[in-house]
Amino acid sequence: MKDACALVGISRRTVQRWRTVGLGDRRKGAVKRIPRQLSTEEREALYRRATEQRFQDMTPAEIVPTLLDECIYLASERTLYRLLKARAALAPRQESRTPVSRPRPPALVATGPNQVWTWDITWLRTDVKGLFKFAYVIEDLFDRSIVGWTVHDREDPEYAKELFERVIRDLGVVPQFVHADNGGPMKGVALVALLYRLGVGLSYSRPRVSDDNPFIEAFFRTLKYRVGYPRCFTSLEHARTWFSDFVAWYNCEHKHSGLQYVTPVQRRRGQDIAILAKRSAVLTAARERNPERWSRSIRNLTHQPTVILNKAKRAA
16 A cells, blocks of 8 residues: 555555545535535525515514514524625614724824823712712823813813913913813813914814723822712812812822822923932842842833823734
């Protein structure tokens, strides 16, 4: 058999396999018989049945049980879905809103203070159920500092415009970009006109996608999980006083995890470079004194010169 196999160019193992399992073509892409697959006639019958007038407002998940009630079973819901998809028969209903694919907002890069601001509004619970105060907050992307805030009884584009006017006037700077959610106050004519007149680029999150504005959302979580956060605010003055104290603590004392545990003010003033270098030197010296206690390199305390909002996800 060895000589015969060499003559026709096959191995003895191939002949042994043929004797065991037969001469079926097991190569990838070869035509195979699939016992569970519907025949052409069965697929046609299933398609005609699923596209009857009475099923025009039903999904396959509804069509199959309806046929079962009539003692008819042609295929599973998943098979029916595949059949309808292959024949382009899964279009949205006429009354339904056509699905819209919204691209991720373009990435915004900050290499220093007052280049990119993000802002949003959060609700503050009051002692009256169903009534809230509204905190308007502007955060600098580069150092996470709160550059401006205000608290009012309602959401109003005019309040947002007044806040931006005051912050720009007091700081004497105009940001290059402002990123916000898609709410009414964020797209109010008064505010948009002001920022356009100042030459500020506008960026907006996708509807109902909080991840597009993560830095300000993280601030709101820090705000509402802070020890001592009031269960409710009794008045506008109470809300403004508490918020003022919190912002002072957040900017000047809070060691921010996203800033390698320096405060926003230290990052804003450039003091974080020396602080991180000092921490790195201390760790390096500790490792040299007791190298057997270190199984890996010291913590990375390199200064991060850039911050990116909505960074493109790396391809798999």
